[in-house]
Amino acid sequence: xxxxxxxxxxxxxxxxxxxxxxxxxxxxxxxxxxxxxxxxxxxxxxxxxxxxxxxxxxxxxxxxxxxxxxxxxxxxxxxxxxxxxxxxxxxxxxxxxxxxxxxxxx
Numbered sequence: 001x002x003x004x005x006x007x008x009x010x011x012x013x014x015x016x017x018x019x020x021x022x023x024x025x026x027x028x029x030x031x032x033x034x035x036x037x038x039x040x041x042x043x044x045x046x047x048x049x050x051x052x053x054x055x056x057x058x059x060x061x062x063x064x065x066x067x068x069x070x071x072x073x074x075x076x077x078x079x080x081x082x083x084x085x086x087x088x089x090x091x092x093x094x095x096x097x098x099x100x101x102x103x104x105x106x
Contacts, residue, residue: 024074033060
């Protein structure tokens, strides 16, 4: 599972946000099930930032978000993300992709 969060940050807050985003990323990266990821800033629009993480599975990501240190460090930063879908499935040759259908809540 891949998670991509994008952020719109005014230039005068860039250095402060950079430190917060890096701390959030490091906290997420320390969680069980984390595989890889990184932090980036858009080349054409320096107010646009992103963090991407890859997880063993959706359960690993959800458990990571419930961890105490993630709630203190990463969740406040992630709450500033652009409001858009952020979870993706890897697309590899021959893989069966997730069906587009309503999800059960129970």
